Amino acid sequence: MRLIQLFKKELSHEARTWVRDELVSEQQANSILARYGTSLNDDTDKNSFGYYLLMSLGVLFIGLALILIVSHNWDEIPRSIRTGSLLLLTLVTNAVGIKLFLSKRIRAGIIWLLFGGMSYGASIMLIAQIYHLGEHFPDGIFWWALGILPLVVFTQSRLLALLSLSLASIWLVVESGEDFFPTLYPIFISVTLWLTLFQARSRLLFLSCVVGLLVWINLGLAWIMGSGYHFDPVAEQLPFSLGLGLIINGVAWWLMRADKSDWREYGLVVHIWLLRAAIITLLVFSFEGVWEEYPSDQSWLSVISVIFILVSGMLAFRLSRASGRYASLPTLMLTGYLTFSFYLVSAFSHMEFISAIATNLMLLLMGILLIRRGIDQSETHYFYTGIVVLLLTAFIRYFDLIGDYIGGAVLFLVAAGILMAAAKYWKHHVTLIALKQGGHSE
Amino acid sequence: MNTMTVPGWLHKKPGKRTIQIGLILTLFFQLSVLSIEYLGSVLPIWTGEEIILKTEPVDPRSLFRGNFVRLNYEINRIPTEPQTEFKMGSLIYVSLVEINGIWQFDTFNTAKPKMGTYIRGRVRRVDSGTVRVEYGIEAFFMPKEKALKVQNEMGGQAQVRVFVAPNGKARAVGFKCLGDACL
Numbered sequence: 001m002r003l004i005q006l007f008k009k010e011l012s013h014e015a016r017t018w019v020r021d022e023l024v025s026e027q028q029a030n031s032i033l034a035r036y037g038t039s040l041n042d043d044t045d046k047n048s049f050g051y052y053l054l055m056s057l058g059v060l061f062i063g064l065a066l067i068l069i070v071s072h073n074w075d076e077i078p079r080s081i082r083t084g085s086l087l088l089l090t091l092v093t094n095a096v097g098i099k100l101f102l103s104k105r106i107r108a109g110i111i112w113l114l115f116g117g118m119s120y121g122a123s124i125m126l127i128a129q130i131y132h133l134g135e136h137f138p139d140g141i142f143w144w145a146l147g148i149l150p151l152v153v154f155t156q157s158r159l160l161a162l163l164s165l166s167l168a169s170i171w172l173v174v175e176s177g178e179d180f181f182p183t184l185y186p187i188f189i190s191v192t193l194w195l196t197l198f199q200a201r202s203r204l205l206f207l208s209c210v211v212g213l214l215v216w217i218n219l220g221l222a223w224i225m226g227s228g229y230h231f232d233p234v235a236e237q238l239p240f241s242l243g244l245g246l247i248i249n250g251v252a253w254w255l256m257r258a259d260k261s262d263w264r265e266y267g268l269v270v271h272i273w274l275l276r277a278a279i280i281t282l283l284v285f286s287f288e289g290v291w292e293e294y295p296s297d298q299s300w301l302s303v304i305s306v307i308f309i310l311v312s313g314m315l316a317f318r319l320s321r322a323s324g325r326y327a328s329l330p331t332l333m334l335t336g337y338l339t340f341s342f343y344l345v346s347a348f349s350h351m352e353f354i355s356a357i358a359t360n361l362m363l364l365l366m367g368i369l370l371i372r373r374g375i376d377q378s379e380t381h382y383f384y385t386g387i388v389v390l391l392l393t394a395f396i397r398y399f400d401l402i403g404d405y406i407g408g409a410v411l412f413l414v415a416a417g418i419l420m421a422a423a424k425y426w427k428h429h430v431t432l433i434a435l436k437q438g439g440h441s442e
Numbered sequence: 443m444n445t446m447t448v449p450g451w452l453h454k455k456p457g458k459r460t461i462q463i464g465l466i467l468t469l470f471f472q473l474s475v476l477s478i479e480y481l482g483s484v485l486p487i488w489t490g491e492e493i494i495l496k497t498e499p500v501d502p503r504s505l506f507r508g509n510f511v512r513l514n515y516e517i518n519r520i521p522t523e524p525q526t527e528f529k530m531g532s533l534i535y536v537s538l539v540e541i542n543g544i545w546q547f548d549t550f551n552t553a554k555p556k557m558g559t560y561i562r563g564r565v566r567r568v569d570s571g572t573v574r575v576e577y578g579i580e581a582f583f584m585p586k587e588k589a590l591k592v593q594n595e596m597g598g599q600a601q602v603r604v605f606v607a608p609n610g611k612a613r614a615v616g617f618k619c620l621g622d623a624c625l
Contacts, residue, residue, distance in 0.1 A: 087476055094472065098465045102458075120472045124479060131483030132614045134513070134581035136564075143479075147472040154456060154464040179530060198452045229530050 006203075006268060008038040016040055037261030052107050056159055059111055063118025067125060079130045086123035093119050101155060110157045117148045117163055138175040141167055145188060152191055156199045165192050165205065169212055172219075179230050181223045185216045201262045203269045210270055214244060235294050239305035239342050242281070243312030246335060249274045250316030253323045272381075278334070279389055282366065285341075285359040286393065287400060291352035294345050302346035309338045326373045330366070337362045357411065363393040364415050368422045390419075486613040490605035491559060493538065493545040494618055497600050499582070499592050510583040511592050513602060513614070517547045517561070518580070519572050526573075528565045534575055535560045535610055544601065550575075554610065562610030579604055579614040592617060 015029040019040065024032070026040065033039050094116035101109025121144040127133075128140055145167035152161045168188035175182040189209050196206040218241055219231065226232035248270065255267025284290055295302065313335025320327035341355040367390035374383025397411060456464065499511040517536055528534070532552070537560045539548040545559065554560075563575035582602070584592070592600065601618040 083480055087473065087480075090472060090476065091469070094469045098469065101465065102462055116469075116472075120476070123476050127476065127479050127483060129510075129583040131480075131487075132510075132582050133479075133483060133578060134576070134614075135578035143475050147468070147475055150464060150468040150471065154461045154468065156455070194452065198448070199455070 006265065008033075008036045011036060012038050012040060037264075052111070055111050056114060059115045059118065062115065063122065066118060066122045082130055083127055086119070086126050090116060090119045090123050106155075110155055110159055113151055113155065113157070114159060114163065117144075117151065117160065120144065120147050121167070136178065136180075138171050138178055138180070141171040141174065142184070145171055149188065149191055152195060156195060158195070158200050158202045158205060161192050161195050161202075161205055164188060165208055165212070169208075172212070172216065176219050176231060181219065181228075181231075182216065185212070189213050189216070196266070197263070201265070203265060206266045207269055207273065210248060214241070214248075217244060234301070236299070236301040236305045238294070239302075239309050239338065242338055243305075243308045245274060245277065246309070246312040246316040246331065246338075247319075249278075250319030250331065253320035253327045257323060275385070279363075279366070279385070282359055282363050283392060283396065286356060286363060286396060288352050288356040291341075291345055291355045294342070294352075296345055296349045296351070299346075302342070306339055306343045306346065309335065309342065313339070326369070326377070330369060333362065333365060333369075360393060360397060360411060361414075361418070363389055364418050367393065368419070372422075372426070482611075483613065486607035486611045487605045487615060490607040490611075490613070493540075493559065493604050493606055494543060494601050495579075495604050496544050496546075497602050499589075499600050510581045511589045513580050513582055513600075515577075515580070515602075518576065519574055520547055520550055521571060522550075522573050524571050528568050528573055530565060530568075532565050534563050534565055534573075536563060536575065559606065560610050561604075561606050561612050577612050579612050582614055582617075 012033055015024075015033055018024045019026050019029050030039050093112055097109050097112030097114075097116050099109075100112055103109075124140045124144055128135075128137070145164050148160055148164040148167070151157070152164055165188055168185060172182045172185050189212055192205050193209050196202050196209070218233075218237065221237050221240055222231040222233040225234050225237070252267040252271040252274065255263045256271065258264055258267070313331060316331045317328055317335070320331050337358055341358050344351040345355050367386045370382045370386030370389060372386075374380060374386060394412075394415070397408065495515050495517065497513040497515045499513055517538070520536060522528075534550055534552060535554055536550045537548040537555055537558050538545040540546075540559075548558075551560075554562075561577055563577040565573055566576050567574040579602070582592075602614050603616050603618055604612050604614050606612045
């Protein structure tokens with residue numbers, strides 16, 4: 001799937017100027033835009049959206065002001081009046097929101113429901129303050145998020161979903177910070193995924209769900225390691241996270257082949273962010289010291305984690321195979337490299353050096369493949385990412401030598417050899433294509 | 443292109459009647475949460491027995507709830523046998539005994555005691571020989587100036603008035619006057 005899909009609003013805007021300048025007809029412009037899942041009318045309500053966005057932000061600020069006002073401790077006002085006022089505010093704001101929403105004034109209704117949601121949260125916090133509740137305070141945030149969640153289902157509002165998911169994510173952080181496992185977090189993820197996949201498009205919400213789910217699974221693993229009593233993250237968890245990354249990348253490629261344009265966009269966005277995350281991870285792993293942190297004992301956990309990478313890689317390959325070599329080849333390469341490196345480090349001692357070299361070679365291959373992909377698919381993003389990967393690898397290795405000066409020099413020479421061989425192959429490939437085209441024209 | 447059969451209900455938009463009922467039920471749910479929180483807060487005060495606990499105030503600030511003094515009670519740390527195992531967050535009942543007007547730790551039990559004055563708490567941390575228990579009365583909200591006054595003038599000598607309900611749930615209601623420090 002082409003990156004241009006992510007700029008369809010800009011494309012729609014450009015197409016309107018082409019029609020205005022009589023370069024293309026309205027019908028032609030719409031035909032072109034239809035290829036990208038958009039139309040000339042796609043962005044015409046941007047003024048009303050701007051109004052909606054600013055109003056929503058205004059409500060958010062009012063909500064924050066409300067929380068600060070009630071946090072002031074109004075000792076002089078009787079407790080029952082303070083509590084009653086907050087309950088009344090929650091009732092009135094939500095009731096107005098419901099009335100407006102049901103009378104087809106959807107956006108106004110949602111803004112009032114957002115305000116109602118803020119009032120509801122402020123009320124939870126204020127009652128806790130008035131009666132000096134020192135109990136587990138993340139519960140308050142959880143009930144706040146949960147109280148807004150049904151509104152997401154019934155209004156299908158992305159704004160309310162964002163509020164609910166943000167609150168749930170804050171709860172995830174503070175709950176685990178207090179050494180409790182946020183078991184119910186997937187409820188919020190499920191509802192938001194349902195909204196974004198089947199009802200309303202939002203790349204931000206979809207990506208947030210993927211990140212939230214990854215964090216939750218990792219917390220779950222750490223919780224299991226701590227025997228379900230406390231979090232005990234271990235180094236062996238890392239291969240599990242990387243395996244999950246492989247699976248999600250496979251799902252991203254699968255989404256990019258979906259019939260629905262929204263799903264294709266989600267797949268592309270997830271793939272791009274995973275690509276960035278993979279490059280950063282590889283750059284971190286390119287240091288020998290990082291591998292030294294990994295335990296070199298063949299425990300059952302390290303064996304399972306290597307098997308998990310292998311199984312994840314196979315699953316990812318199966319999901320991405322139909323999307324072509326730029327989908328399946330990196331999956332195979334990464335699976336092979338991760339399985340090899342983690343197995344080597346956990347099964348034998350003093351193998352960090354080999355794993356670090358393997359990572360550097362992997363970075364080189366990744367860079368070459370990205371440059372190739374960028375040129376083949378005429379996508380400058382991949383081309384320049386490939387260049388950056390190669391330059392960063394060279395820069396890091398120049399200052400952080402592996403195996404002293406001679407070892408570093410050998411590594412650079414091997415890298416140069418690979419780059420030149422790639423260039424030669426490329427030239428050969430281009431010549432072959434030219435010959436074929438010449439043959440066809442004759 | 444992938445073709446996948448998705449159950450129809452996932453795509454289906456709820457009808458007007460469903461939305462109407464759903465939104466009203468949501469509002470009812472929100473108000474119920476607030477009412478339960480309110481009743482849970484006031485019931486120990488309405489039905490409970492007043493006791494005095496010794497505490498030490500410190501002064502943090504809550505992100506959501508404003509200024510408060512954190513109260514460290516003597517009964518927050520209770521002595522246990524080193525081998526005793528506790529599950530994090532599990533309920534614990536601490537029986538109290540009155541000595542010179544201050545209620546102090548007597549014994550603890552994981553089951554609700556049949557008689558006497560006891561307070562219900564949850565295990566928060568287990569150390570060798572002690573367990574940290576929290577009772578939901580560890581925060582006392584007040585304006586910053588008052589919080590600082592409590593911290594400075596009462597120091598480690600503060601005494602808090604607490605109501606304990608028959609089920610052991612406790613609610614702090616105020617500080618007992620000590621010399622000039624009276625709130």
